[in-house]
Amino acid sequence: MRELTIGELSERSGVATSAIRYYEDRGLVRSRRTTGNQRRYESPMLRRLAFIRTSQRVGLSLEEIEQALATLPGNRTPTKADWSRLSRGWRPRLDAQIAQLERLRDTLDSCIGCGCLSLKRCSLSNPGDVVAPRGPGPVFLDGH
Amino acid sequence: MRELTIGELSERSGVATSAIRYYEDRGLVRSRRTTGNQRRYESPMLRRLAFIRTSQRVGLSLEEIEQALATLPGNRTPTKADWSRLSRGWRPRLDAQIAQLERLRDTLDSCIGCGCLSLKRCSLSNPGDVVAPRGPGPVFLDGH
DNA sequence: GCACAAGTTGAAGTGAACTTCAAGTCAAGG
DNA sequence: CCTTGACTTGAAGTTCACTTCAACTTGTGC
Numbered sequence: 001m002r003e004l005t006i007g008e009l010s011e012r013s014g015v016a017t018s019a020i021r022y023y024e025d026r027g028l029v030r031s032r033r034t035t036g037n038q039r040r041y042e043s044p045m046l047r048r049l050a051f052i053r054t055s056q057r058v059g060l061s062l063e064e065i066e067q068a069l070a071t072l073p074g075n076r077t078p079t080k081a082d083w084s085r086l087s088r089g090w091r092p093r094l095d096a097q098i099a100q101l102e103r104l105r106d107t108l109d110s111c112i113g114c115g116c117l118s119l120k121r122c123s124l125s126n127p128g129d130v131v132a133p134r135g136p137g138p139v140f141l142d143g144h
Numbered sequence: 145m146r147e148l149t150i151g152e153l154s155e156r157s158g159v160a161t162s163a164i165r166y167y168e169d170r171g172l173v174r175s176r177r178t179t180g181n182q183r184r185y186e187s188p189m190l191r192r193l194a195f196i197r198t199s200q201r202v203g204l205s206l207e208e209i210e211q212a213l214a215t216l217p218g219n220r221t222p223t224k225a226d227w228s229r230l231s232r233g234w235r236p237r238l239d240a241q242i243a244q245l246e247r248l249r250d251t252l253d254s255c256i257g258c259g260c261l262s263l264k265r266c267s268l269s270n271p272g273d274v275v276a277p278r279g280p281g282p283v284f285l286d287g288h
Numbered sequence: 289g290c291a292c293a294a295g296t297t298g299a300a301g302t303g304a305a306c307t308t309c310a311a312g313t314c315a316a317g318g
Numbered sequence: 319c320c321t322t323g324a325c326t327t328g329a330a331g332t333t334c335a336c337t338t339c340a341a342c343t344t345g346t347g348c
Contacts, residue, residue: 005345007294017295018337026335036344038295057248062335087252094249098242104201105238112231151324161325162307170305180314182325206305 003040006031013049020049028052028066044077051083058090059097147184150175157193164193172196172210188221195227202234203241 010017023029024039029048031039048069055065068086072078154161167173168183173192175183192213199209212230216222 005294016337019335021296022336034344036295037297038344056335087255090252091249094245094252098245098249101238101242101245105235105242108231108234108238112228112235149324160307163305165326166306178314180325181327182314200305 003032003042004045006039006041009041009045009049013046013053015049015053023049023052023062026062026066028062028069047078047083051086054087055090058094060090060093147176147186148189150183150185153185153189153193157190157197159193159197167193167196167206170206170210172206172213191222191227195230198231199234202238204234204237 004012006017006020009015010020013020015023020029024031029041029045029052031041031045034040051069052062052065055068056062060068068089071086072082148156150161150164153159154164157164159167164173168175173185173189173196175185175189178184195213196206196209199212200206204212212233215230216226
């Protein structure tokens with residue numbers, strides 16, 4: 001169970017070293033330092049990075065991810081159950097996103113025929129909810 | 145069919161005046177100027193704004209919207225059929241987005257039980273189809 | 289022991305889509 | 319005519335999640 005350098009962690013997680021350092025500045029990951037001040041990571045950090053990346057895919061901001069990570073026990077390495085608990089929180093969010101897009105699609109169906117796009121009548125252009133892109137790739141999320 | 149000031153257009157479209165001016169700088173909307181250099185809009189601009197806002201909801205960038213708008217006939221006011229044609233292009237995009245989120249959800253279902261989040265096995269953290277690949281392809285991790 | 293790849297830092301840059309600001313001009317009601 | 323609110327501009331600021339840069343230090347393979 002050797003420790004990983006930031007380069008190794010980057011290669012094995014697929015997360016750029018600059019991003020890892022950025023996460024560390026923000027407190028999302030931790031490392032110990034060698035006598036020469038270089039970062040060394042233990043392997044659980046890989047899982048942590050995986051959680052961060054996956055959470056981003058679900059549309060969470062780093063701040064929200066930070067809050068979620070803060071609920072992990074600090075005194076021990078998180079277990080599968082810990083990660084599972086956090087991941088379960090994704091589900092409603094994901095469901096809501098899907099439902100929202102489906103509403104948009106259905107509305108689109110009924111609006112395409114008329115080409116109306118009236119701001120007054122067409123719920124397509126007059127949303128009650130918002131979809132906004134965020135993060136890498138097309139991720140959608142409801143505003144609040 | 146009075147012309148609208150930017151304030152009136154803003155109020156009736158729900159788009160901030162600063163955003164309208166920004167769109168105009170980018171060439172997404174047009175206006176004529178009064179002798180005193182103030183903007184005046186004709187009512188079709190309302191529909192154009194509606195199209196822009198709705199397109200954003202579908203996840204399009206302003207640049208893509210700009211390109212879509214460029215296919216409108218320049219010599220006449222766009223008809224309902226024109227708008228309908230543009231809007232039809234939204235549908236596949238929307239479908240793809242929904243499908244993607246559903247895949248994510250299904251994967252989440254099968255991953256929640258195990259709490260794995262292993263970069264090797266869990267497609268949740270190793271999407272491949274969403275995030276643009278940086279560096280050398282998908283990177284895998286052995287258990288830890 | 290030395291070359292050189294890999295690591296370090298803080299600061300600045302990126303890009304999307306705006307918003308805010310300052311300082312001034314225009315338009316409409318009384 | 320005068321006040322007041324709406325409008326004008328360009329420039330700079332905002333947020334998010336990073337990336338890039340420059341100048342320097344560490345760690346490793348031969």
